[in-house]
Amino acid sequence: MKKFKFIIFLLLLFIIFSFSFSCTAQKTDIEKSEETKETESENGNEEYTTELERELNLTKSKLESAEEEIAELKEELDLAKAKLDEKEEPAEEVEEEAEPEAEFISINEITSFNEWDYKVIDVEIHKALDDERARGQYVVFMVEITNNAKMEREVGYLFQVEDQEGRVFSFDSSASLGYHHAYGTDAWHLEGIGPSFTATLPIAFDVAEDVETLFLYPPDIREEDFKDTAIIMYELVN
Secondary structure: OHHHHHHHHHHHHHHHHHHHHHHHHHHHHHHHHHHHHHHHHHHHHHHHHHHHHHHHHHHHHHHHHHHHHHHHHHHHHHHHHHHHHHHOOOOOOOOOOOOOOOOEEOOOOOEEEOOEEEEEEEEEEEEEEOOEEEEEEEEEEEEEEEEOOOOOEOOOOOOEEEEOOOOEEOEOHHHHHHHHHHHOOOOOOOOOEOOOOEEEEEEEEEEOOOOOEEEEEOOOOOHHHHHOOOEEEEEOOO
16 A cells, blocks of 8 residues: 555656646747747847948948039039130120211212212202293202213212201202203213213202202211211302
């Protein structure tokens, strides 16, 4: 009986020892498992951190490289600007050319217009010319004119007159022809004048009787023409 109880005691002792050993082993495995997880977690965090640091360093390197390029571009820009400033010369002030003023000349003085050289050699006043009768009075300018063009030309309606009040009187073709017929001048305004040839012809105007001063000039003259063309002035009242 004692022997049987001893065997049971040993069996219980063995069971208790086995259970205790099993619990200890399980606890050790759990602790190892937790350590392993912590280690893996730490390793994972370290790897992630390392990757972030690597990307951060790469970005930083790119940023530094970009800053260097910007600095180089700025230097090139400053150099180009300096060269441009050296090449630039101060703009010269352009003086506005004054419009030529009209010059006034008297009879027997030569002036030019549109390749004609001409002068008034005499002035006559008439109430009638051949079959033509003036509404006011005929003022006839005897004009000596030279054709400087390379072809034959007619004087035509080359002239007009303006009085002291600004009234403009047109060329009177019929009166001019009447003077030519009456006094036999060597040419008239619709007769061709060859290149380099000179002719004397009457240029007549029917003007008001109260006219005191007349200015003879081409009707299509422009302001810039006054540098070569003078206005012929004649006083009717002395």
